[in-house]
Amino acid sequence: DADVTQTPRNRITKTGKRIMLECSQTKGHDRMYWYRQDPGLGLRLIYYSFDVKDINKGEISDGYSVSRQAQAKFSLSLESAIPNQTALYFCATSVQGAYNEQFFGPGTRLTVL
């Protein structure tokens, strides 16, 4: 079984709809992250959480919100989806510490029409 899972894997929705992307991990890591990936722009950080009670905005948090329901679960919501939120979304986890390589889920491909 995969250590970091994301649901759904693919989603097509319409402008204005509320969407939730879910991430679960069995690695026992405290830190969790949400990224989006667009062609030519690389991975950009949306939100991150260093523990259950700690939520922080990343570089592109506008239009998104998150919820850390437990150490193992971190959800990303698009309150009112717009077409330029069409992208690949990745969840990642890491242990605490300075040199913390991150481990990524398989991704969610989101299309907003």
Add this chain to the structure above:
Amino acid sequence: EDQVTQSPEALRLQEGESSSLNCSYTVSGLRGLFWYRQDPGKGPEFLFTLYSAGEEKEKERLKATLTKKESFLHITAPKPEDSATYLCAVPKTDSWGKLQFGAGTQVVVTP
């Protein structure tokens, strides 16, 4: 501002034709550099961490090296299964827990 620049953007190789990818960075006080491999439609897969200038790491046909200003990923005698996008990342200056990623180098290895 933290920046990570990868070159070239794309690389097409014949099977067995060795080459190198470059990752240059501008961060205050490097605290590590990470290399990832990403296959189309999949999440990045961790390859290496390099902690200090002069360090080298190897995995199969891949070898990563680090200097004070850049890192190289050398692909020796590549095979078609080495085709992927290779990403590098460094911890951001304002928070070691966050990573700054480069845009990646897309490598295609043809038989």
